[in-house]
Amino acid sequence: MKFFQYGNEGYKSILDPRTKLLLLIVINVVIIGTGFTGTDYVLRVICAVIPFVLFLMIRRFRTALLYALVCGFMLLAERFLFPSTHGVLNLIIVITLGPFSRILVGYAFAYYMMCSTTVSEFVTAMKRMRVPDAISIPLSVMFRFFPTLAEENRAIRDAMRLRGIRLTGKNGGLLRQIEYEVVPLMMSTLRIGDELSAASLTKGLNAGRPRTHICHVKMEIWDWALVLLSLGFLFYMLVLR
Amino acid sequence: MDKKLNTKDLINIGIFTALYFAIVFIVAFIGYIPILMVIMPALCALIGGIPFMLFLTRTKKFGMITIMGALLALLTFLLGRPWLSILFGVCAGLLADLYMKSSDYLSIKKAPMSCAVFSLWIVGMALPMYFGYRDAYMESLRPSYGDAYVEALTGLTPGWTFWALIVTIFVAGLLGGFLGTRILKKHFVKAGMA
Known part of the structure; x- marks a missing residue:
């Protein structure tokens, strides 16, 4: 990656x-x-x-x-x-x-x-722009999440190829292809989401205090x-x- | 139950918006073939229904769907659509949100309908083709893309297709909702994840 x-x-x-x-x-x-x-x-x-x-x-x-x-x-x-x-x-x-x-x-x-x-720089910049938390937190999560999605997707593709699932052939078909790709992606999304929430709780995002940072913005x-x-x-x- | 959105909810919004956007984005790429451009929004709504239904299993509070709509619209705005598309995103999200709220976010029967309403944010993406933008947009294409392209595009999208677009997106969103429900039943309920 x-x-x-x-x-x-x-x-x-x-x-x-x-x-x-x-x-x-x-x-x-x-x-x-x-x-x-x-x-x-x-x-x-x-x-x-x-x-x-x-x-x-x-x-x-x-x-x-x-x-x-x-x-x-x-x-x-x-x-x-x-x-x-x-x-x-x-x-x-x-x-x-x-x-x-x-x-x-x-x-x-x-x-x-x-x-x-x-992500830290991004969040800090949004705070400076006075973007409310309801927008800035999801946006920064998305920001962090796109690369993860790409990575997960690549792994799923590899697994599919390993099992011989292709567009054509016995297990072919576009709809089925979409299902085979999207469902595992959603599964890992759920899991990663739970992990992220746990991580952010640990970092004290929920504490209700102003966020501190060391990045230079x-x-x-x-x-x-x-x-x-x-x-x-x-x-x-x-x-x- | 706490009615205010907490950090966990906001993070959920973030990851599902990312998932939804990524999926719609990939589907939208087929829209660069001009003939398919006409069915592209409907296809986006159809496939987008799958992640959206999963998102609905995680929404229990008012505001989450609205924020998701606003974020999606914000992203399309950042990628160069007219600012009016933000309005579409917020409105579609708000309506879908209100509709789900009427059953306290519990009714699975209402979910496909909510999905259909939410899909209407895609209308904002197709906005430059219609209304006040239309002539200006077509004229701006003419000198660079040549008459043939503009004629073809104008022929493909007469004014009434805007309403047809809304209807097709709505229907596709509904179908996407049902598709999503089926996939949830097949894969996620069994695994205890939905």
């Missing part, structure tokens, strides 16, 4: 979680809302570069390279392939690449957010720069366009 580790070693998270949240929203607004020409396209490229640089900063070189290849291809396709084709060919290209190019950057950034933020100069940038983008998207 190298892909989804969210431990604190091996990187220094340079951004505040709040900046990351704002950036996530703005990147998605820009990428989904802009066209492929003129200033719009410049904005798209800038947004696409941000996750790449951030991946490099947390030393995910392989992810960064993969992302750069796919994203570069998408950006070039948007610029040159989409306008230069017509008719059915255009339809096929747009259908296969179009939706993908609209989600890629946002999802890459969401992935970066998951890798680079510890502060808006630095980088954060302000990126906040300014995203506000500029928002201004462009909402007012100038």
Whole structure:
């Protein structure tokens, strides 16, 4: 499980979680809302570069390279392939690449957010934003839980393959496949949920006192720069366009 | 019984929302094939019914379903849907919550219906295609995606399909609820987990 580790070693998270949240929203607004020409396209490229640089900063070189290849291809396709084709060919290209190019950057950034933020930092940032417990606790649990889900799912897939359960064949069928995969996932979800509640009780989440922490959550100069940038983008998207 | 939500409840909300979202998210990927885009929301509601029914076995207090709806909508908002989708999530969650509350969260007969109501949060995801957004959205696609794509998309989704969408999601949610009940009976009741 190298892909989804969210431990604190091996990187220094340079951004505040709040900046990351704002950036996530703005990147998605820009990428989904802009066209492929003129200033719009410049904005798209800038947004696409941000996750790449951030991946490099947390030393995910392989992810960064993969992302750069796919994203570069998408950006070039948007610029040159989409306008230069017509008719059915255009339809096929747009259908296969179009939706993908609209989600890629946002999802890459969401992935970066998951890798680079510890749960503790995330909770602290939410407390600073005065998010009520009813939202912040489930959200941080989810945040922690997605990697676990991926891990469990992989184990279940392995077990299924070991027993020869495939889409086709004797034990095949899509519905049955879904059942075989979802039910164990739900079982382990229940178990992990109980364990998590026990763990949080032990840590005193229920004690009704303010939470203490040692992580460093502060808006630095980088954060302000990126906040300014995203506000500029928002201004462009909402007012100038 | 304590009526206020405690930490255990909040953690339960968190993990079930994560499970639900992950499952719906994977199902939603088939929606990137445009013809299937039309049935994608219904399929999401259908499969999403399974984890949701399990979630209902863990809800005993008012507010849990509402928070789940709000969180799901918040996630879709973070991934770039219009902010109005948050409203859909909260409303669908609240209605489903109120409906379950009328039987004190005990009635298994009411659960599929509640699941159907809850599924309506998915409508928020499909929002850009309709109403005031529609023309702007289509026009924003035109220069980049070309006329052919826009014509195809417009042809696939005339205005009335919005209401059809709500109905299909509702029906699919109901079916998903029944499917979930059956799976719960088959696997979880036997194991003493539901």
